Amino acid sequence: MSGLFSSGLSDADKRRALRAGLASGDLQRWPGAFSPLVAKIVADAGFEGVYVSGAALSADLGLPDIGLTTLTEVAARGGAIARATDLPTLIDADTGFGEPMSAARTVAVLEDAGLAGCHLEDQVNPKRCGHLDGKEVVGVREMVRRLGAAVSARRDENFVICARTDARGVEGLDAAISRAKDYVAAGADLIFTEALADLDEFKRFRDEVDAPLLANMTEFGKSDLFTADEFRAIGYNVVIYPVTTLRLAMGAVESGLRKIAADGTQAGVLDGMQHRARLYEFLRYADYNDFDSSIFTYTRAGE
Numbered sequence: 001m002s003g004l005f006s007s008g009l010s011d012a013d014k015r016r017a018l019r020a021g022l023a024s025g026d027l028q029r030w031p032g033a034f035s036p037l038v039a040k041i042v043a044d045a046g047f048e049g050v051y052v053s054g055a056a057l058s059a060d061l062g063l064p065d066i067g068l069t070t071l072t073e074v075a076a077r078g079g080a081i082a083r084a085t086d087l088p089t090l091i092d093a094d095t096g097f098g099e100p101m102s103a104a105r106t107v108a109v110l111e112d113a114g115l116a117g118c119h120l121e122d123q124v125n126p127k128r129c130g131h132l133d134g135k136e137v138v139g140v141r142e143m144v145r146r147l148g149a150a151v152s153a154r155r156d157e158n159f160v161i162c163a164r165t166d167a168r169g170v171e172g173l174d175a176a177i178s179r180a181k182d183y184v185a186a187g188a189d190l191i192f193t194e195a196l197a198d199l200d201e202f203k204r205f206r207d208e209v210d211a212p213l214l215a216n217m218t219e220f221g222k223s224d225l226f227t228a229d230e231f232r233a234i235g236y237n238v239v240i241y242p243v244t245t246l247r248l249a250m251g252a253v254e255s256g257l258r259k260i261a262a263d264g265t266q267a268g269v270l271d272g273m274q275h276r277a278r279l280y281e282f283l284r285y286a287d288y289n290d291f292d293s294s295i296f297t298y299t300r301a302g303e
C-alpha cells in the first residue's frame, strides 16, 4: 500500500533523486502541476519531476502573478502537490516573500512542507511575470544576500536552491550571465535563465556558466518553444513547462462550458473528459477499498 495516503518516498529520498537527476547529464523535464491530481498525471506520463508555478498557483486563486500570494498559501498547496507523487517537486518561491531573513524562513518552511527545492528570483518586490515588460531587478549584492540567507537556512543539504535571474530583459544578456556566476558563487545549485530570446542565448549561458541550468518553456512569452532534444543538444539540465497544464485545462473548461450552455447538455463534450474510471485509477480507488476491507475483517462475537 506504499504511497497510498502520501508519497511512497521520503522527502530526503526525493531530494537525493533531484540531485542525481541534475548530476546525470540527462535533461530533466518538469511540467507544472496546478493540483495534486495533476502531479499524479505528470508522474504517470513519465516525466522526471514536478514544478509548482507561482503564476499557476495565483491564477488558480483568481489572482494575477504580482506577488500577492503568501508563503502560507504557497507552502500548503506546494506541499500537497509534492506529496501526491514519488517525483521530486521544485516550487516557485518568487522573491522569497520578503527581505533576506524572510527568504531564509521560506526555505525552512518549504523544506518542512516536503518540497525538493525552490527558486528565488532577483526581481524587486512586488515581482512581475518574467515574460512581461516593465519588471525591475535588485542589485547583485542584494540578490547575493537573499541567496546567502536562503542557503544558510537549509537543513537538508540536498534541498536545491535555484537562483533565477530576470536580468536578460532589463540589463541584457552579458549582465544576466555575470549575475548567474555571482549567484553560483553565493551557493545556488541551479540557475534559472529567464526570458532568453533565442537558442543562441541559451547556448551562451551553457558555455559560460559552470552550474546546472534550467530553461523556462512557458507559452506566449518571450522565448520560442524549443524541443527537449534541442535542450539536450546544448547540454541544458532542466526544462519546465510551468503553466502548460493549467492552460490546457482552462482551454478545455472554457470551451466545454460554452458548449454545454449552448446545447443544454454535456453529451457533446464527453469525449474530451477524463473518464470516471481513469480518475479512479489515478486516485487508486481500488487500493483504498482493499485497504479498507483488510482493516475491517472482524467478525461479531458468536458469528
Ligand SMILES: C[C@](O)(C(=O)O)[C@H](CC(=O)O)C(=O)O
Binding pocket: 052, 053, 054, 055, 056, 065, 092, 128, 129, 130, 131, 216, 218, 219, 221, 242, 243
Ligand atoms: C515560471 C513562472 O515564474 C511561473 O510562475 O510559472 C512564470 C511563468 C509565466 O508567467 O508564464 C514566469 O516566467 O515568470
Ligand SMILES: [Mg+2]
Binding pocket: 053, 054, 055, 065, 092, 094
Ligand atoms: Mg513565477
